[in-house]
Amino acid sequence: MTRTAPLIAAALTIGLIAPAFAQSTPPAVSARQGQMNLMALNIGVIAGMARGTADYDADMAQIAANNLVTLAALDQSFTWPEGTDNFLIEGSRALPEIWTDPEGFAADYGDFAAAAEAIAAAAGGGLDALRGAIGPLGGSCGACHDDYREPN
Amino acid sequence: MTRTAPLIAAALTIGLIAPAFAQSTPPAVSARQGQMNLMALNIGVIAGMARGTADYDADMAQIAANNLVTLAALDQSFTWPEGTDNFLIEGSRALPEIWTDPEGFAADYGDFAAAAEAIAAAAGGGLDALRGAIGPLGGSCGACHDDYREPN
Numbered sequence: 001m002t003r004t005a006p007l008i009a010a011a012l013t014i015g016l017i018a019p020a021f022a023q024s025t026p027p028a029v030s031a032r033q034g035q036m037n038l039m040a041l042n043i044g045v046i047a048g049m050a051r052g053t054a055d056y057d058a059d060m061a062q063i064a065a066n067n068l069v070t071l072a073a074l075d076q077s078f079t080w081p082e083g084t085d086n087f088l089i090e091g092s093r094a095l096p097e098i099w100t101d102p103e104g105f106a107a108d109y110g111d112f113a114a115a116a117e118a119i120a121a122a123a124g125g126g127l128d129a130l131r132g133a134i135g136p137l138g139g140s141c142g143a144c145h146d147d148y149r150e151p152n
Numbered sequence: 153m154t155r156t157a158p159l160i161a162a163a164l165t166i167g168l169i170a171p172a173f174a175q176s177t178p179p180a181v182s183a184r185q186g187q188m189n190l191m192a193l194n195i196g197v198i199a200g201m202a203r204g205t206a207d208y209d210a211d212m213a214q215i216a217a218n219n220l221v222t223l224a225a226l227d228q229s230f231t232w233p234e235g236t237d238n239f240l241i242e243g244s245r246a247l248p249e250i251w252t253d254p255e256g257f258a259a260d261y262g263d264f265a266a267a268a269e270a271i272a273a274a275a276g277g278g279l280d281a282l283r284g285a286i287g288p289l290g291g292s293c294g295a296c297h298d299d300y301r302e303p304n
Contacts, residue, residue, distance in 0.1 A: 031193035034186015
């Protein structure tokens, strides 16, 4: 037994070291990661058109933008329970700052909702309009990820 | 070389055998699985109250039910591209019937939307009202999974 073993045992007992390796992904974490995947899929449709890697299609752009507005309307009460940060949950990149700075996190989420509304208003109006509205959308993703997501 | 090897090589060439083992999960599959995880999380809130494993809370029940209505409003144009069934994509349980019977699949999805609306109308009105509306919700999940999802 090394000198650190009792310390590790004590830390485990009082919960300082989480047995992340032993638990499966909590439903809330799977759900919020799914939410991000849904956002990414729809943003990908719009971003592909903006970049020119896909042909502009007003109907498809509108559908994707509307989906982003719908996703932004999901209430987040159940998707971010305490105890599901990246330290406690293997496979999560959610930083503890989500829980220590809930107002900032909610504000960033609100910025995403506003950006989604803006792109929904522009997406069907032609490629130039779409391109003009995509900046704030990408910016809202990046701002939140910078502050509240563990870097890769 | 066995007699079947040329047949397998030919099948691979014309795409009859998909290299599912070699590819990562397509974004559309991650997104639709995420959608199901979001549904499950919110249904879990309601089901826990209905079963009595969680205390009834009108506000929480209403939030969960509203989220189901929101999720049902997501346009499904991008989440089920052809070529993403359980034979072609490792980790997907989506049966080919989704693509051979799109009307049936859409009808089942519509039943979920109707059940979500019904539970949203009832969820905040007390535990008895919630319990009275949960049957069609669970039924809509089961009906679609029976027909369009690979059994475990």
